[in-house]
Amino acid sequence: MDDPQHPHLSRVFRSGSRIPGRRIRARGRGMSAVExxxxxxxxxxxxxxxxxxxxxxxxxxxxxxxxxxxxxxxxxxxxxxxxxxxxxxxxxxxxEKPPPDQPAPQPELPIRIVHADAHLVVADKPAGMASHPLKPGERGTAANALVGRFPELAQVGPSAREGGLVHRLDSDTSGLLLAARTEAAHAMLRAQFTARTVEKGYLALASGEIQAGGEIALPLLHDPRDPRRMQAASDAAYAEEHGARAAVTRFLPKERKGGFTLLEVEIPTGVMHQIRAHLAFIGHPLAGDALYGGPDLPGLPRHFLHAARLAFRHPDGSRARYESALPQDLLQVWTTLP
Structure with missing residues (x-):
């Protein structure tokens, strides 16, 4: 079935006083100081x-x-x-008091700031960096890096650990991340993600040769055999019974070589591992994605997926659009394919 808004897509896959005492600080690897x-x-x-x-x-x-x-x-x-x-x-x-939930500021971490204004920050996250801490005191994440440069982010959003982030990327997915600098901006931007009006474009290297664009519209749920994975549910009753989340992935072949296809991918939804799980379901897992059965490639230590485009309505009323080119590691892999 053709998508009228995307005519190039041809396939659909569907208490008390305190007493003075002693304080000692210690630090674990990758963690904030423990008090x-x-x-x-x-x-x-x-x-x-x-x-x-x-x-x-x-x-x-x-x-x-x-x-x-x-x-x-x-x-x-x-x-x-x-x-x-x-x-x-x-x-x-x-x-042993737990560290605060807010990300510890780490301005020294390597993250490129694509754009910053009074309302928001757009950053280019490198591969191997988590979006935000999963537990108090965790360090080395994009949220730590951004709070180090924009301290007010630590106070923005409903979850203190997220450092104002409006969405997330997998640790090994590189590319554009959006954070809000005020509560008003955060609420407005999150509403757009919820309404699926944010354009989220990716570049992905899929195994096999894909000849035509398509759409995969299948809900996703955690794989009961492996909690690290997500799985597509093609049976509607099974999906509803197991609380699967709606997910839509659109893809368009950009170039083919060496038994792989470079895809432009767009996802109006945002479910964990969405692109990875959907492409694996149709038999074209990402290069380097061992978790989903993707083939290895020389010089590729991670899955080949990059968040290359982000477009949304800016809090000032304008239409904002930001882009990020393939990082050097992925570009090198692509250019050396036979």
């Missing part, structure tokens, strides 16, 4: 449950104290103890 704080139960204090004592000594809610205990962050005289353990006067309570 260890120790306090003593005052002389004459009655025996109480550990969770109550932690809440009172460290000035946090009892719920937060129980979280710390469950996570193994609390020691009584150097040893872990359950939340109901009676704690007596003179006991030393130490807590």
């Amino acid at each position: 260890l704080e120790e306090r003593s139960v005052p002389d004459g204090a009655p025996a109480e449950r550990l969770d109550k004592v932690v809440a009172r000594l460290f000035g946090v809610s009892r719920g937060r104290a129980m979280e710390w205990i469950a996570d193994g962050r609390v020691r009584v005289d150097g040893k872990r103890a359950p939340k109901g353990t009676p704690v007596r006067a003179g006991a030393r309570i130490s807590v």
